Every structure is written in C-alpha cells, then in structure tokens.
Amino acid sequence: MSRVVLVTGAGGGIGRALCKRFLEAGDAVIALDRNAASVESLAAEFGAARLTAIVADVSSQESVINAVGQGVAAHGPVDVAVANAGGALGTTLAHTDAAAWRRDVELNLNGTYYTIEAVRAAMIERKRGAIVLIGSVNGLTSLGHPAYSAAKAGLVSYTKALAMEFGPHGIRANIVCPGTVKTPAWRARVAQHPKIFEELSKWYPLGDVAEPEDIADAVYFLASPQARVITGVALPVDAGLMAGNRLMANELTLDPY
Template structure:
C-alpha cells in the first residue's frame, strides 16, 4: 500500500494509461490523471469511485498550462508523490519521410513533455522523496523505425539518469520502462489493416507473445514502490525478450531452430 500517495499519470486516456491507472489505484494510490482530452478524462474518472481518480487537462508540453491545470488538485489533495510520464506517440515511419514539423512534434510530446511533467511536479516530489517512472520504448534502445520518436525515447533514458544522480541525494528515484509491442488500441488499428501483423512479429520475440498494458503497469508500479527503493537510473525492457538478442539471426547463424 502507498498511504494514499498522489500519483500523476500522463497520457491517461490511452491503452497503457488506463492500465497504469487501474494498477496504481489497486495499489492504494490516488491518481491524478492527465490528458489533453478533457471529455475522455471525465469518462475515465467516472469508472472509479471515492475520488480515487482526479483529473487535469492541458497541453502537456506547455509548462505554464500544465502547472495551472495541476495546481487546484495539488492545493486540495496535497503534493504529488509519484509521476508516471506515459504520454507519447509516433509520427513518421522513416527518416526520409520525416518532415521538420513531424520531427519537432515527436520531440515535444515524447521528450519535452516529460521534462515539463517532472518540472511541474518537482516541488512535491522533493517534499515526499518521490518516484518518477518514464514509459520509454525499445525504440530508444535500438533502431526500429519511427526515428524522431526513437530519438526522443533515447533522450528519456539520459534524462532519467540525470535525475537519478542529481536528485538522488534528495531521495528521488527515476527509472525507465521500455515496452516492446503492446496490445493496445493503436496496435489494433494496425491489425485491422493487416490481420497478420501480430503473427509476423512473433518470430522476433523469444517469448512468442506481446506485452499487455497490465504488464507495463505492473513494471511501473514495482519501480515506483518501496520494493524498488534501491533502484534508480535503471532501464527495464518489458518486451518478451526482444532486447536480449536477435533470435532470427541467431537461428540462421547457428542453424539451430531457436
């Protein structure tokens, strides 16, 4: 249990965001759910009782707007004790297809917005010796397409390490969860276009399966909990073994049916 800690979760209306909210509420936290879509937040909050899910809507990459959106909740319910910076999306698939505007959009939402999230919550995090979990991506660990998104997610790892070494003396911890393919609505849209996409991707995953939002939420909950009190600056892939090595290449090199 977390003694009713107030946890800020961004990108709350998405598939992973909803999984995060359910996990942190189940663990005893009150959740401050943030998204740009106010109507989606209202519907989300209505699913939970007893004020366990509070809401704030704003543009996440606008620090002043974000602070203004969070301020009334913090004034009424106390400081933010944990942050799960989850908001993100990917635009262009390749470098050749990436226009300057699309590059900037991915950097703003996937990196700069995470910086704004931490800055907006920093006073509370310092006061509570709080925790920060960034939802990164395996794209931040190796080249898998979506280059602007990938560059931003790689930047999150460096940012988390900077927080860990600079604010560790204050008791703050910062870690990164790096999902691989996750079964969300966004991926279902791809499956609708190509019903074989999941089957085609399975050969790259040693476990032969893909993460669910609940898998990502469990990892984030652990890193934000007292059970991970000595873990900071860490990067945790939740990817079915994808980052352990190249299964397909290994089988071709060794001529063994991995």
C-alpha cells in the same frame, strides 16, 4: 500505502492500466490527458473519489503546471510521477519533415521534462519521491519512427541525470521501455492486418507481446518501496526483444534455438 500518483497520457491503453493499478493499491491518482473525451471517460470509469481527471497537453509547460496544481489542490503533493504521455508521427526519416520532428520531440522528450519539472521542487522539499518515465525499445535500438526514437533515447539519458542529481534528495528515477503493447492505438492496423500480432511475435523470444497491464505492473514495482534502491535503470518490458535476435542467430549458427 496510500500515495498521490500523477499519470500523464492517462486516457490511452497503458495510461488506463496505470490508473487502475495504482487505484487498486489504494493510491489517489491525478490523471492528465489532452483528449477531453478520454478525461471524461476516465472520470466515469474510475469515479471522482480518488481520481481527478484533468485535460492537459504535456507539450505545453503552462498547461502541465496548471493541471498539476489542480491535482495537488485535490489530493496533496505528488509522491509518484509517471510520465506516460507520448506518440509517434514520422515513420521513417524520408517521411519525417521538420514539423513532424519537432512535434515528436516536443511531445515525448520535452513534455516529459515539463511533467517532471512540475513536481520536482515539491519532491525535493519533502525529501522523497519516485519518478517512472515510459520510454520504448525504440530508444534502445533502431526500429523506425526516428524522431520518436530519438526522443525516447533522450529520456534514457534524462532518467540517469534525474537519478544522479536527485538521489541525495531521496528521489528515485527509472524508465520502463516497452516493446509492442496491445493498446487501442493498434486497432486500425489490426483491422487491416488481423494477424499482425501473430506476425510480430516471431521477433519476441517469449513468442508474445505485452498487454498494458504488464507495463503497469512494472511501473508499480519501480514506484514501490520494494524497489527502494533501484534508480537510474532502463528496464525493457518487451518479451525478450532486446535480449537478442533469435531469427538472425538461427541463420548465423545454422542451429535452430
């Protein structure tokens, strides 16, 4: 199976794992990232034969359209779109001003919309396509970063709209909602608190947090023929975080699990 796969936010920890997963399967990858150094390192790591790395800012619709056009010219129409680009600014409502709110919503929600709009018409014309959005458990409950969380919650609704409206055209849409993931974005916090992952793991029923490869594997499955009748699903990939609060349950029942 050889497909053309679009990955945004390709230079980050999850993005690189996504690129590697699809390339290992024999697919061609159009890798977008707004950081030029990340784009260069992607090209150096994976080569240019089946990966085209392009500088693009998903918060600019024009930038996304131009980048996708370059990728399509190199590899052909997009079969799988993985909208992975995202990030969080304001940690709490008290520390989120209007500019931070707009930035988080523009990047995480609107940027995803711009990404899918850039491939939607071609998928409809060809009567096939798989869309996988990268959401967050923050979009399923309140865990801080309110603007980011609101944007990710919006993506869950957007996923369902995509699945409902584009299903008749042979297009599936799903969203993966990671919990904590051991990406390079955590480096500063790990440097300050070396045991941060150990401390966080107590909230996760499996006693661990995800690696970028865990997210890539879930995305790959949802984009594969093995998931041909799965659409409109919000899939937590979170070591059980959304299953329930074990520590609170212990206190409520006075019976340790």
